[in-house]
Amino acid sequence: MAMQAETGGAAPPAAGAGEARGPGEAGLEARLGYVFADPSLLRQALTHRSAADPRRGQLDSNERLEFVGDRVLALLIAEWLAERFPEEREGDLGKRLASLVAQDALAQVAEGLGLGAALRVPAAEGRTGLRGRASVLADALEALLGAIYRDGGLEPARAFVRRAWAPLIEASPRPPHSPKSRLQEWTLARGLGLPEYRLVSTAGPPHRPVFVVAVSAAGREAEGVGESKRAAEQAAAEAWLAGLEGA
Incomplete structure (x- = not known):
């Protein structure tokens, strides 16, 4: 039997490809500025592995989408930095990249999107603060980007990254030093x-x-x-x- 999962928010009406959104999903799409053609990708991106169907394991969790999103994020941030700072050396661009894809930065972006409230976690874990853990938020954000890329391709993924990471880019006029x-x-x-x-x-x-x-x-x-x-x-x-x- 699949483990009961807990999500945040109220159930919105059906949208997109005709499949009803789960609790909190429509509101999250509005904050993302992107509506999924395949809502199942969004649902998978929001499913922590502890809430996945135990018969399917990580195939139902967000781990595979996280794997994709991690690579897409590095590409899109690197591309953006090269455009935004054309005079900087490769080493300084690398420092910026490392800072912008670090767990703390990802968790900050995820918190701004209210991502934690939309995550699917077991009811017991939902009461232990799992939704607010920086590592869980960072992984879910990468999975979300992977889902956008899988659903719509590189252009909507690029648009999302440039909206969501803009405050972090503008807040660092100089290359950060970790x-x-x-x-x-x-x-x-x-x-x-x-x-x-x-x-x-x-x-x-x-x-x-x-x-x-x-x-x-x-x-x-x-x-x-x-x-x-x-x-x-x-x-x-x-x-x-x-x-x-x-x-």
């Missing part, structure tokens, strides 16, 4: 080589992991915690730099 980038620049400037990162531990269930990563540089070590290895590495670098400033 904690990892700042730490690496500090060590290389002193001839100390690259910082070394190692995974200390992983805890939590598969759909809600917590990673602890340690970074070593210049004879000092610091740890960071995050919902992904990348986020934990950034947190570790931030902690290392904070220790340097406090020394």
